[in-house]
Amino acid sequence: MRFFTVIATLLFLHLQLTGSAKACPQGICENSWKTASKSQKEQAFDIGDSYKDFLFTARTELTTVQKTIALAEKRGFKPWQTGTSIKPGDKYYHNNRDRGLLLILGGKKPVSKGVRIVASHIDSPRLDLKLRPLYATNEFALVQTNYHGRIKAYQWTNVPLALVGRIDKKDGTIVNVSVGLQPDDPIFMITDLSPHVAKDQMKRSAETVISYEDLDAIINHGPDGKLDVLASVLAYLKNTYGVEQADLVSSELALVPAMPPRDMGLNRHLIAADGHDDRLGAYTSLAALFSMATPEQTAIILFADNEEGGNVNVTGASSSYLQDIIGELIYAETGDAYRQPMLARALRASTALSIDMNPGINPLDTSVWEEGNAPRLGYGVNIKAYGRGLNADSETTAWIRAAFDSRNIPWQTTTYKVGKAGGGTLGTELSKLNIDTIDFGAPVLSIHSPYGVCDKMDILSLKNAVQAFLEYNRP
Incomplete structure (x- = not known):
């Protein structure tokens, strides 16, 4: 009996150090600070510090584009020029009028076989x-x-x-x-x-x-x-x-x-800052892309403007900018053999992720949520299920679950009280292009106020979730 006790203890310590325990058994997660390994906690603090540095400069869509280009160029990304074909491992960015941005990491398959798109907005209240x-x-x-x-x-x-x-x-x-x-x-x-x-x-x-x-x-x-x-x-x-x-x-x-981003709480688990919605989505997309090797499908990170105003204008997600660029990439691959159905088929073979933050359970008033489907700070990525035709289809959701669980990424679901609340994302605009699209994000307290609050472990989870989305094979 003592032998088995020793073995169980060693196994427990191994799981704590490596983080190889399943994050969400039966699809129900615990607070990540309770289940995370020492290494994962260190990663959460490290990415929190990098995120604060990003937010200090990235105050509007204009400064976010400037900051992102500087970070991308340090990692080998170059401006994409019309007519440039994407090869595996290529790193490019395209500046959309200084207020939007698109980053490209070339995949093993041609763009005409579909891409993976991660979209977030870089404007905030x-x-x-x-x-x-x-x-x-x-x-x-x-x-x-x-x-x-x-x-x-x-x-x-x-x-x-x-x-x-x-x-x-x-x-x-x-x-x-x-x-x-x-x-x-x-x-x-x-x-x-x-x-x-x-x-x-x-x-x-x-x-x-x-x-x-x-x-x-x-x-x-x-x-x-x-x-x-x-x-x-x-x-x-x-x-x-x-x-x-x-x-x-x-x-x-x-x-x-004007307040700088600051750690919040005695244990420094939280970050108070302006602009979590949705520059947290933008930053974690960048962090995921910068961590990747060559993916199977070309990865496209889209930063859009004006989501808070309804995705309007030429830099908003309702414009034709994204599909125009994908069409140009296919034309660069195929030359004069290019035909419009090639773009239509590529979009149909693509998958899109729309990231947007949403309110988390506020400890001072929990009544606005039906708590069984409410997002909690520290519990990981929230898959949005708003109903009324706004959800991803069940097969795309099952694929995302498999991607998360294969990498032990904590996740939860988010559904507002019926008829009591709501919000929009970029997902509707992406799905108009006939692209399978799913929405998820992370919970934020005091969202849309001058100083919102997010959890560092959720930042890490969102970064890992974006990377899993870009790398995990669909059946």
């Missing part, structure tokens, strides 16, 4: 400046804004904000703007009434306590010598960036939370 934003009142200079993405307006008051984006001048000059992210930069703020004078305001509902039209940020105060406060702002723009007030009409400037 923020406040865009109106094109004529400046005005002054009571010796304060303010900017008028419009919200991008679904937000609770009251959450954006009394939060340090940074001004980021670009101004395009008539002569073609691009002026990049970033104020508020560095520790010695000034920040901006939307101020709220103090409780001493807010008796009438406090009678309003949460939806109206701060109106969207009132989300105007203070960017300057008081005269500078003979210059009044507004003239002082215009002088700053002229002296610092060489732009005039009229140039703001052709600008894309946004106010984003």
Whole structure:
């Protein structure tokens, strides 16, 4: 009996060190921090640190594209040029108007035999400046804004904000703007009434306590010598960036939370930051791609813009950009023998993954979830099952289960309470191309607020899940 006890103990220690125990027996996972090996915990902390570094710079779709290209080029990725055929192991990227991006890792099979696509969006809730934003009142200079993405307006008051984006001048000059992210930069703020004078305001509902039209940020105060406060702002723009007030009409400037990403909790399991939705999806896609050797099918990572606004515009997932690029890749393979059915057949032979974050169970209010199908922080990737025709088909889901379980990747399911909540992803746009598509993501607390919270073990699980999706063979 003692012999068997020793053997069982050694086996337990081996599983703890190697992480080779099945992550989700019977399809029900435990908290990953309970079941993970020492090595897996170290990996979670390492990827958490890399993710924080990514988020510090990647504040909007513009800066995310810039940051990603820099990371990709360090790993041997080159700009893809029209007419370039993809060979096994080739590494390319294609910049879609500085606001979207596509990365390619050449597979063993030709593109005409189908590809694996992982799509996420790189825009997140923020406040865009109106094109004529400046005005002054009571010796304060303010900017008028419009919200991008679904937000609770009251959450954006009394939060340090940074001004980021670009101004395009008539002569073609691009002026990049970033104020508020560095520790010695000034920040901006939307101020709220103090409780001493807010008796009438406090009678309003949460939806109206701060109106969207009132989300105007203070960017300057008081005269500078003979210059009044507004003239002082215009002088700053002229002296610092060489732009005039009229140039703001052709600008894309946004106010984003200025707080840096930070570890949260005494054990540092969590990360608080702006932009988890959906730059967590983008980052884990990158991390997976950078970890891969040559796959069977060519891997395509798509970063799309404007998901928070409905996948619109030429850089959004509703445009023809993705299928156009795949068509160009097939044309580069086949030359004058190319015909449209080749693209249609390639899309049908492809599989797509749409990644998007969703709310996790909040410990302060669990009533909004039916807990048996609710995502919990630390429990791994969540397969989204929204119903009403939005789910992946059962055979694609079974294949994903097999891929996860073959690599001991913890996973869970996500279904909102019926008729009580909802959300959208890129999946609908991908499936319009006749591509088998599945949606999954990771749970985030305070999603769409200026400072959301995710779990480092979920980051690791999502990265491993993306890699499994790209590498695991379909029957």
